[in-house]
Amino acid sequence: MKDTLTDANFPRTADGRVYHLGIKSGEVANRIVTVGSISRAEGISKYFDASPKPFSLYSERGFLTITGRYRGVPVSIVCIGMGGPNVDFFVREVRECVEGDVLIIRLGSCGCLTDLPVGSLILPKASVAVTRNLDFDFENGDHFSTPYRLSKPISADSDLLMTLQRALESTRPLAASNPIVTNAVNASTDSFYSSQGRQTSFQDHNSGLIDHLKETIPNMTSLEMETYWIFHLAASWKGFARPSPAVNPPLATGPVIPSNDESNPDGAKFLGDTFVSRVEKEEIPRPLIRAAAVQMVFASRSSQDFITPDRVLEVEAWCGRGVLEALWATDVPEKRLHPNEGSVWELAEGQ
Incomplete structure (x- = not known):
């Protein structure tokens, strides 16, 4: 760590860079592809427009962010490695660096639990989490508790998922016969080994785990380690009241009735999917996080x-x-986008 950080609650450098991704506002776009492999990120970035020159930052914590334009639209590729904790760093820190909506598509590999051939594409409509029960007695076994826990399913953003399916069909190579499966549920695990049912020298009590998943969850199709956590954080995000800068109100000429609204100390109130500044009376859309995923079957x-x-x-x-x-085809209204001015994707005059 080279720079001094402030605020132990949400660490940033003096110029606003977040702790793990190393980025700051204006270096990551509203539309994001997230991958686990550096070579995959660099390969996708070759499709970016030549101008402006793509921005690239590799953080000390091992996250790679590449931001540019694709067919004129700002897009970022963020390589996060593997697992739920890295997803948490990624989604939370990106959210703090981007104004407006955030669209995330996860492009990763998976193991398949059905008879789909390797090379198939799975676009999960929902995902569940499979986590190791740390209170289970893995040394001696325990007939009264389960070694693995299953969460309730979290759905992908249906519109983004449909757009993704159409885009993959339209870009399908002529010689490619790979199936694209959408009526599928994914399981994201906290281990590549134990909670995915792999047998190692550890006593993981998981020999029947895959059969249990297939019997318990309809349309269970794939295993990997990230999708659920992205869907979960997207669904958990409720937005925040961030009014436009307030103008100075006129001086009062009569009695003033004080307001003691502790739930909105900044003077903003929520109305459905918008919030309203009491000073400006301006409705501003509440920002969203929308997420979908495509999983390439690497292992059957x-x-x-x-x-x-x-x-x-x-x-x-x-x-x-x-x-x-x-991402290019998904419309995001201008007022729900991060400003171009001062960003790494800002076009120079005449471009």
Whole structure:
């Protein structure tokens, strides 16, 4: 860590850079592709427009952010590695750096629990979390508790999911016969091994876990480690009251009735999906987080097949283009976007 951080609650540097991603306002766009692999991020960025030159930042904590324009629309690619904790760093810190809506599409690999061939694409309509029960007695076993816990499902953003499906179909290579599956539920786990039912030298009590998932959850199709946490944080976000800068109100010429509204100390009130500044009487849309995912089947848990490196490159190129097309095609009103002025995607005069 080279720079002094302030505020232990939400650490930032003096110039506003967040702790883990290392970015600040104006360096990440409203539309985001998130991946786990640096090479995948760099490959997708090759589709960016030449101008402005894409911005790239690799943080000390191992996160890579590449921001540019795709067909004129600002887009960021954020490589976060693997797992729920990294998703948490990513979503929370991006949210604090972006004004307006945030659209996130996760492009990652997965293991498949059905008979789909490797190279297939899964667009989960929902995801559940599978987590290791740390109170279970893994040393001796426990007949009175379960070693793994399942969450309730969280849904993808339906409009973004539909746009993503159309974009992947429209960018499908002529020779590609890969199935695209949408009536699917994903499970995001807290381990690549134990909570995905893999057998190792550890006593994980998971030999029947995959069968249990398939029997318990209709349309259970894939396993990976990130999608649920993205969907969960997107669904949990309720927006915040951030009024436009207030003008100085006129001096009172008569009696003033004080207001003691502790729930809105900044003088703003919520009305459905908007909030209203009491000074300006201006309705401002409440910002949203919308999320969807496409998962490339790298491993079949039924046949034990694993995708070849050459096939990975083909599927990644297709999906990278498709995800960018989906974000480009998703309309976000101007008032729900981060300002261009001062951003890394701002176009120079005449561009």
